Amino acid sequence: MSHIYALANQKGGVGKTTTAVNLAAYLAAKGKRVLLIDLDAQANATSSLGFDKNQMAASTYEVLISNTPLPEVIQLTRRIRLDLAPSSTQLAGAEVELVALPEREWRLKKAIAAIELNYDYILVDCPPSLGLLTVNALTSAQGVLIPVQCEYLALEGLSQLMNTIQLVRKSLNPGLIVRGLIMTMYDGRAKLAQQVVAEVRSHFGDRVFTTLVPRSIRLGEAPSYGEPILSYAPSSAGGLAYEQLAEEVLAGDRVD
């Protein structure tokens, strides 16, 4: 039974891609078969693993718009047990194109259903919006992983995101849960960051992962080498945090 998680938060720049890529890499390193699906036209997850979005013969765009089977777009990465369904710039037009298509919210779910048994984990990196691409991800996922930047403005959007998850649960995916909130870019010296963590913890309780991902320059550098932090700087603060997060996710999933 594979675990399917969407990395979603309409607030931009909170660490969705960084979390998706690095969590996927550590889960694969710990023996799990992992598929990372890039559902963002920016294709940051694709380039973070060393691929050029402009060179992709086929991408998640074709999967959503022309029902191309996922195996036809999936790429093997340099990391064993970690596969990628890359994005492309065409995906920028997909939101508008999807509006007119039948079963527009179910297209990703159908594509994943065909290959689900091949993977222990499927992570979907979402764009910073609550449009049809994110709705497709929420409809096909069992749980939502929510990166929350330790900043005031990042707090504001959480209620909107919760409303959207609630709507998807009611009309499209009754089993959808919040798998957990991940506090990112934590700077322990900043009082604001401490307040944001306290506020999120008081609101969401134990749905907030214990792991606090610190602000770490190495995490920003790794994508420029097309490498996850695991192979770029595993003993950096960012590397250790994402390894710990992977262990927390695995521990929680074992219990289920």
Place this chain on the structure above:
Amino acid sequence: MSHIYALANQKGGVGKTTTAVNLAAYLAAKGKRVLLIDLDAQANATSSLGFDKNQMAASTYEVLISNTPLPEVIQLTRRIRLDLAPSSTQLAGAEVELVALPEREWRLKKAIAAIELNYDYILVDCPPSLGLLTVNALTSAQGVLIPVQCEYLALEGLSQLMNTIQLVRKSLNPGLIVRGLIMTMYDGRAKLAQQVVAEVRSHFGDRVFTTLVPRSIRLGEAPSYGEPILSYAPSSAGGLAYEQLAEEVLAGDRVD
């Protein structure tokens, strides 16, 4: 003749709202009549100026969808000469709703045309996407102000943004220019940040503002007090940078 600028970049979390709010505040402090239009459903610009997005009787949603005149939604702020056209959460549905409406790309331009003479500057804060809301902003603007975070992943999206600007210029707004790129969250100690600045400058030349906005915790704190940096921490590194940026924008506009 008022200057109409869109703050646009589909990459999330690069400082669009922070730049829109603080540039608007300094331009107003220097004697200009300024309107800030919040076109993002997250309503971060709205809350950064002390308003509650859930309490707004009318917002840019009504302006776009039901042709409500802008003066009916404009709020006076605590800063003299600085007005706000607030957003609301309803805007999240606007992208899909706009698809079916006539003149869907021109609706903001028409609304601005009616009140343009009342302001010296109109700044439009865009969401992190290249959908119909951003297209409306690009169609109504004379120029685009592009905040660029000093991170590797922020570089990746610039060519896509330039393509979109080119498309809008060809089919919707022939006079649209790139007014300038603003480097944000600059950390001088990080080699990566220096490399990103050098790369952007070599690519865009003097379209890159000289002002480098440093990473400054005060800029993240100010929105939690509903204040621009000008009234929260004017002598902070962030405050001084945005004041300098306002002077640079004014100097460049005088020349035109």
